[in-house]
Amino acid sequence: MILPIGPIHPGLKEPLRLKLQTQGEKVIKAEIDYGYVHRGIEKIMEGKTWQKCIYLSERICGICSYEHTQTFAETLETISGVRAPLRAQYLRVITNELDRIQSHLLANSTFFKTLDHETLFMHVLALREYAMDSLELLTGNRVNLGWNVVGGVRMDADERHFNAILENLKKIEDGFDRHIALFEEAPIVALRAKGVGVMTKEEAIKGHAVGPIGRASGLKHDLREEHYTYKDEFDFKPIWRKEGDNYARTLNRFYEVEQSIDLVKQAIENMPKGDIRTPVDIPSGYGEWRNEAPRGEVRYMAETNGDLIKHISIRTPSIMNIDSCAKYMLKDVATVADAVATYASSDPCIACTERVAITDIDTGKSAVKDFFEVK
Amino acid sequence: MLKKLKDIVRKSSIHVCIVNCGGCNGCDVELVALLSPRYDLEQYGIYVHNNPREADVLLVTGAVTEQWRDNLRRIYAKTPEPKIVVAVGNCPQSGDVFAQEGGRVLAPVSDFIPVDAAIPGCPPRPSEILEAVLTVAPGALAAKGRAQDARKD
Amino acid sequence: MSSLIWYIYEFARKTWIDGFFDAKSKEDIAHKPDRFRDFPNVIKENCIGCGSCTASCPSPNAIKLIRDSDSEESVGLTYPIINKSSCIRCGFCAEVCPSTPKTLECGENHFIREEFNIIPSKRKYTVDDYLCIRCKKCMDACEVGAIEEIDDRLLVNQSKCISCGKCLETCPVKGAMKGVFVNNLEEQKKIINLAVNTLEEYIESKQDALIQLGTDKLFLDELKFKPIFDKSLSILNDGEVVHEVLEDAINRLKIRIITWDGDDCKKCQMCIPDCPTGAISFASDNDTIVRDKEKCLRCSICYQTCPFGVIKYFLAKFNLDTNDNDEEVIHISVKASQLAERRA
Numbered sequence: 001m002i003l004p005i006g007p008i009h010p011g012l013k014e015p016l017r018l019k020l021q022t023q024g025e026k027v028i029k030a031e032i033d034y035g036y037v038h039r040g041i042e043k044i045m046e047g048k049t050w051q052k053c054i055y056l057s058e059r060i061c062g063i064c065s066y067e068h069t070q071t072f073a074e075t076l077e078t079i080s081g082v083r084a085p086l087r088a089q090y091l092r093v094i095t096n097e098l099d100r101i102q103s104h105l106l107a108n109s110t111f112f113k114t115l116d117h118e119t120l121f122m123h124v125l126a127l128r129e130y131a132m133d134s135l136e137l138l139t140g141n142r143v144n145l146g147w148n149v150v151g152g153v154r155m156d157a158d159e160r161h162f163n164a165i166l167e168n169l170k171k172i173e174d175g176f177d178r179h180i181a182l183f184e185e186a187p188i189v190a191l192r193a194k195g196v197g198v199m200t201k202e203e204a205i206k207g208h209a210v211g212p213i214g215r216a217s218g219l220k221h222d223l224r225e226e227h228y229t230y231k232d233e234f235d236f237k238p239i240w241r242k243e244g245d246n247y248a249r250t251l252n253r254f255y256e257v258e259q260s261i262d263l264v265k266q267a268i269e270n271m272p273k274g275d276i277r278t279p280v281d282i283p284s285g286y287g288e289w290r291n292e293a294p295r296g297e298v299r300y301m302a303e304t305n306g307d308l309i310k311h312i313s314i315r316t317p318s319i320m321n322i323d324s325c326a327k328y329m330l331k332d333v334a335t336v337a338d339a340v341a342t343y344a345s346s347d348p349c350i351a352c353t354e355r356v357a358i359t360d361i362d363t364g365k366s367a368v369k370d371f372f373e374v375k
Numbered sequence: 376m377l378k379k380l381k382d383i384v385r386k387s388s389i390h391v392c393i394v395n396c397g398g399c400n401g402c403d404v405e406l407v408a409l410l411s412p413r414y415d416l417e418q419y420g421i422y423v424h425n426n427p428r429e430a431d432v433l434l435v436t437g438a439v440t441e442q443w444r445d446n447l448r449r450i451y452a453k454t455p456e457p458k459i460v461v462a463v464g465n466c467p468q469s470g471d472v473f474a475q476e477g478g479r480v481l482a483p484v485s486d487f488i489p490v491d492a493a494i495p496g497c498p499p500r501p502s503e504i505l506e507a508v509l510t511v512a513p514g515a516l517a518a519k520g521r522a523q524d525a526r527k528d
Numbered sequence: 529m530s531s532l533i534w535y536i537y538e539f540a541r542k543t544w545i546d547g548f549f550d551a552k553s554k555e556d557i558a559h560k561p562d563r564f565r566d567f568p569n570v571i572k573e574n575c576i577g578c579g580s581c582t583a584s585c586p587s588p589n590a591i592k593l594i595r596d597s598d599s600e601e602s603v604g605l606t607y608p609i610i611n612k613s614s615c616i617r618c619g620f621c622a623e624v625c626p627s628t629p630k631t632l633e634c635g636e637n638h639f640i641r642e643e644f645n646i647i648p649s650k651r652k653y654t655v656d657d658y659l660c661i662r663c664k665k666c667m668d669a670c671e672v673g674a675i676e677e678i679d680d681r682l683l684v685n686q687s688k689c690i691s692c693g694k695c696l697e698t699c700p701v702k703g704a705m706k707g708v709f710v711n712n713l714e715e716q717k718k719i720i721n722l723a724v725n726t727l728e729e730y731i732e733s734k735q736d737a738l739i740q741l742g743t744d745k746l747f748l749d750e751l752k753f754k755p756i757f758d759k760s761l762s763i764l765n766d767g768e769v770v771h772e773v774l775e776d777a778i779n780r781l782k783i784r785i786i787t788w789d790g791d792d793c794k795k796c797q798m799c800i801p802d803c804p805t806g807a808i809s810f811a812s813d814n815d816t817i818v819r820d821k822e823k824c825l826r827c828s829i830c831y832q833t834c835p836f837g838v839i840k841y842f843l844a845k846f847n848l849d850t851n852d853n854d855e856e857v858i859h860i861s862v863k864a865s866q867l868a869e870r871r872a
Contacts, residue, residue, distance in 0.1 A: 008394060008450060010425040013403055015395050015443075036442045037397040043477035052586040055618045059472055062401025062498065106404065125411035132408065140563035140635045143401040143498050146618045154623075154640060155563070306711040351400035414557055465587075468613035475588040495567075497616035502558040 003336060007036050012343075013110060014350040020330070020339055027339045030330035032322060037351050042312055049307045050076055050150055050282060058144045060314065061352040063106065066099040067293035068314075069148040075300040076150045077280065079287035085275040088152035089229040093267045094165070095139065095147055097260040101172070102131040103294035104212070104253040104260075107347040111250055114344040115192050123179055130168040137164050152277030162268045169261050180254050193247040197329040197342030200244055207324025210317045211296025213346055216252040217244035223292035234266055246345040253347075282307060293317055295347055316352035378521060385431075385457070385520045386513035389421045392430035392454070396447055397480065398437025398471075401498040402464040406434060408501045419509060427454045432512050438466040438473045438480035439487060451488040457519035459491040459512060460484075463504060468493050491515050565619040565635035568610055574631040576671040577606035578692035581621035581632060590614040591621055608632065626672045626690045650769065651707040653689055653696070655682045659704035666695035666705055709773070715764040720777045722763070726756055728783055731844050731862070735787050738842055738862060746863050753848060753856035778848045778858055784826040785842040785862070786819075792838045793817055799830040799839070828865065841865040 003022050007015035015036035021029040041060055045053045057072040058065045070092055077083060084092070105128040112121040132142050138161050139145040147153055183189055199209065204217035214221060215238060222238035224230045239255045241248040288301040296317030303311040325346035333339045395403050409416045410423060424430060427450045439447060451460070462484055465471040470482030484490055492511040494504055538544060560566070577593060585591045590611050596604030608621070608631065619637035622630060630638040655666075655675070660682055667675045667682070674688035675695060684695075691707075699705035709716065730751055741747050753774075760770045795817060800808050807823035808830060810816075831841040844862040851857045 007446070008392065008425065008427060013395075013407065014400060015397075036440065037395065037400075037437065038440055038442070038479065039397055039438060039473045040477055040479040041473070043479075044473065044475055046477060048586075051584065051620070055586040055616065055620065056472055059399040059401075059497075059616075062399045062404050065399070065401065106407065110407075122410075122412055125408070126413060129408065129411055129413045136564065137561045138563070140561075140565040140619070140637070141617065142500060143404060144399075144616070144618075146565065146620075155636060308711055349400065351398065465613055465616065469589055469611070471614065472587045472616060493613065495612040495615070500560075506558070 005340065009340075012340075014348070016348070016350050018326075018339075018343060020336060022336060025335045027330055027333040027336060030326045030339070032326045034322075034350070034353060042314060045309050045312050047308055047310075050304070050309060051307075053309050053312075054149060055144075055146065057314075058146065061316070061349055062143050063103050063349055064099065064293045064295060064298075064352070065144050066095055066147065067291055067298055069145070070096060071289055071291040071293075071298055071300045072302075073148045073150045074291065075287050075289040075302045076282055076304070078289055079285045079302070079304055080150075080280045080282045082151060082278055082280050083228070084152045085278055086233075086272045087156075087274045088276045090233070090267045090271050091153045091157060091276065092148065093229055093234070094157075094264050095135065095145065095153075097263045097267075098131050098135050098138075098165070099145075100260045100294045101257050102128050102135065104257050105131065107294075107344075108250055108253055110347075111246070111341065111344045114341040115189065117186070117188055120179065120182060120186075120189075123175065123182075127172050127175055127179070130171045134165045134168045137161060149277065150282070151280040152275070154277075156276050162271070165264065166268060169264060172257075173261060176254075176258065180251075183250065183254070189247070192338060192341060193250065193345075194245060196246050196338050197325075197333060197345060198243070198245045199324060199328045201242070203328040204244070204324065207327055208320040209296075209324040210320055211292070211294070211347075212252050212256060213249055213321045213324070214296065215240040216248040218242040223290055223297055227291065233270070234263060236263065246342055249345045249347075284310075295321060295349055295352075316349070318347075318349040319353045321346050322348045322350075322353065378524070381520060381524070382517040385516050387420045389432055389512055389516065390424045390430050391421055391432045391434055392425050392427045392450075393423065393434045393436065394427070394447070394450060396435060396437045396443040396467070396484070397440030398464065398466045402436040402466070405498045405501050405504060406436070406463065409505060414501050414505055416505065419505075421508065421512075427451075430454050431458055431516055432508070433458065433460045433488075434463050434508075435460055435467045435484050435488075435490070436463045438470045438478075438482035439484055440480055444481060444487075447484070447487050457516055457523050459515045459519065460488055461508060461511065462490050462493040464499060465495060465497045468495065471497060563636045565617045565637060567612055567615055567617060568619070568622055568632045568634040570608055570610065571629070571631055571633065572605050572607040574627045574629055575605065575607040576627050576631075576692075578626060578671060578690045578694075580624050580626060580690045580692070581608050583691070584620050584624045586618065586620065587614050587616050590616065626688075650709055650711060650766075651691055651693070652686070652710045653684045653691065653693075654706050654708060655684060656704050656706055657681055659701050661701055661704065663700060665698045665700065669694045669698040709769050712764055712766075712769070716769070716773050718763050719760045719770060719773050722760060723756055723774055723777050724781060724783075727751070727778070727781065727844075727846060727858070727860075731783055731785055731860070734862075735785075738785065739787050739789055739840060741842075741862070741864060744864075746861055747842075749860040749862075750851070751858045751860060753858055756858075757856075775848050778846045781846050783844040783846075784828070784865075785844060786824065786826055786828070786831065787840045787842070788819060789838050789840070790816065792836060794836055794838075796835070798835065799833050802829050802833045804829065831865075 001022055003020045005018040006012050007017050017033035019031040020027050045056050054069055054072055057068045060068050105124050109121050109124040136142045138157055139147040199217050201218040204214050204219055209217060220238055220240045224236055230236050239252060239259055241252050282304055284305050286303045290297055290299045298317060299315040301313040302309060325343060329342050329346060330339055333342055393406055433454060462468050466482060467484040470480050473480045474482050494507045496503060579593055582591050582593055591608050593606060593608050595606045598604045619634040622632040622634035622638040623640050625632045672688050672690055674685045676683050676685055693707060695705050696707050738747060760774060764770055797810055800810060805823045805825055807820045809818050811818050828841050831839045842862050843865050844860060847859045849859055
């Protein structure tokens with residue numbers, strides 16, 4: 001039988017319909033319906049000045065809002081041929097990694113909630129608040145940070161901020177080993193996570209899985225390796241595992257949080273002095289940039305006409321991850337409850353994925369599609 | 376006497392359903408943050424259930440998108456009386472940045488279902504949401520319940 | 529037994545009892561850091577009414593300029609109001625606000641350094657040095673001191689200009705202060721070309737009427753503006769820009785027209801060597817003089833050369849105006865060139 005889950009469901013943060021084809025308790029196949037949060041943000045950006053668009057790009061997704069602004073700024077910086085000053089690059093790394101910490105902790109806590117492991121859910125969510133505090137202290141808002149501008153960052157940070165961030169990070173680190181141990185050793189987690197929702201490396205390549213989901217299946221790919229700041233200034237190596245199940249995905253995210261904490265510490269330690277912003281003059285032209293968002297690769301392709309954005313196209317990681325989740329992870333899950341947990345472990349972000357609508361003129365039917373499918 | 380007892384029951388145990396009808400997710404994240412031990416929504420007798428059939432309060436986030444045009448009314452109809460609707464964030468109130476040329480949203484929510492309270496912000500801080508829900512929800516629920524009882528008599 | 533003692537000891541502690549009966553979140557959850565960008569705080573008295581906050585706001589309905597009604601003693605204040613249900617708390621309005629001290633305050637954003645204040649504007653203001661009469665009224669009108677006098681010339685400092693347009697209103701000389709649209713230059717060119725070509729075609733089609741025109745008579749005509757405007761909108765979908773570009777182009781446009789009365793031509797071929805671009809040629813097969821319209825510069829040399837007055841030369845001027853029915857029309861006035869009188 002076909003079992004519909006969603007769009008409003010206790011296990012899902014965001015509206016989306018999961019259609020599970022089940023035989024008894026066993027899930028055979030899964031299908032996903034999108035389109036509940038399509039708002040047309042790319043179209044809204046067209047014909048607006050880039051000063052406004054950077055605040056609009058933030059509103060593509062609430063969880064990884066920071067990475068969108070950075071990628072937008074770096075896309076326009078490639079068009080104009082300037083780079084942000086070194087201090088701004090360092091400040092961007094700090095915010096980027098703090099954002100990654102909060103996003104990964106949120107994803108993991110949602111996974112524990114679907115496993116009904118309330119203890120870990122609460123503990124991990126409590127740790128996330130320290131990351132949110134740091135972000136708010138540094139940038140002035142918790143979710144939509146408004147921190148980046150083309151050519152640098154908006155405000156400088158001083159010792160006071162750095163000390164507070166280090167203090168908050170220490171609080172996260174203090175509890176962290178205990179939580180990882182709790183996760184690794186708990187029998188309930190082992191029962192519900194180990195060997196559930198397996199995606200092999202070949203399947204991950206076929207399904208274009210990116211980010212922590214791909215890395216948990218053995219794809220050693222992290223775009224931060226190729227980013228100029230990380231390449232030149234930081235000691236960074238991607239973390240990956242090869243099991244490819246829910247357990248590996250969650251643990252991979254935990255270790256990436258540790259790595260992010262380390263990166264923030266490196267940035268604060270080696271913080272250079274200097275400007276935080278350069279004036280930019282944006283010519284007409286085309287540019288594109290890729291960055292590693294918490295969920296994987298995000299790519300912006302923009303065409304400008306002087307100060308105005310002529311056309312912009314955004315590809316976000318979640319579309320590939322959700323697709324590979326439906327195709328490969330949910331293929332042979334033993335129970336329906338595990339299917340929801342598997343879906344949560346793939347860390348979907350629906351708000352990211354839905355931007356382009358295509359209307360069939362003959363039938364008048366409107367369907368929401370991602371850029372990737374259209375191409 | 377019975378009425379007062381009913382008031383107390385209605386005020387002290389509030390079930391909440393979060394309805395994201397097409398926003399950027401930021402408000403939903405802040406609502407999840409409310410569950411954390413820092414804010415601890417449940418100590419005030421509020422339980423996030425995410426099931427409209429059991430909810431007393433619908434927390435609506437997001438500007439209404441095409442797909443929610445009918446579904447939003449259906450969800451509202453399925454919620455048992457007495458019920459109140461709280462619009463969280465700017466999107467359900469005005470459409471926020473999406474209510475301009477090129478956007479495909481049908482905001483505000485009040486065109487579709489009656490809204491009792493609204494919390495401005497993009498997104499509002501968890502403490503602001505908590506404050507607003509606590510000041511509005513219990514009183515409004517009790518009042519609505521009394522009115523409903525009066526209609527039955 | 530020991531655990532029982534521990535429990536009794538634990539439960540008897542005052543902090544535990546306090547915590548049990550007062551199990552509420554602490555006050556600090558509502559604590560906001562210094563940088564927290566709350567809804568912008570408006571200080572009415574500082575506002576200069578330039579409108580840069582409304583121009584910069586990414587949200588469509590968030591900020592609006594309003595003006596108090598005038599009282600007997602003073603004129604009403606102009607100041608922005610914030611619609612809380614639309615404001616996204618980005619703080620950009622506080623960043624761009626040009627008044628000192630700032631009208632809008634939001635977190636620490638109003639402390640951001642001035643040289644990076646970029647005001648999104650469609651126009652760029654410049655002074656036309658040729659037309660400027662150095663009355664310096666614009667300098668007095670400018671609220672932010674963006675107009676400077678350097679070497680006896682007035683210049684607009686682009687990094688200070690807030691594009692409020694007050695200089696444009698006060699300038700007594702038409703065209704001396706310019707608000708140029710800096711974007712969509714290609715589209716603007718296309719629109720001007722379209723207007724010029726349409727008007728030229730229209731005038732050319734009236735040649736028969738022009739030939740009959742006496743030397744000191746005026747030929748008057750009207751053309752509807754709307755079709756040109758609608759066509760231009762399909763090139764650039766911005767009514768404000770299109771209207772201004774068209775208006776400027778039409779009011780400035782002068783078209784010189786050369787008519788050719790083929791029947792009277794004596795085929796003396798005197799005009800052919802005089803033509804600077806070689807636009808006139810003699811077609812020997814059907815014994816006529818041919819003028820290539822594409823090559824013609826309308827320089828009037830052929831007109832001055834022709835001994836028989838076959839070639840006539842006119843000057844057309846255009847003016848965009850509204851007629852009695854409140855429709856926008858282009859008034860066309862054509863008269864024979866002054867040169868004609870001299871020759872006659």
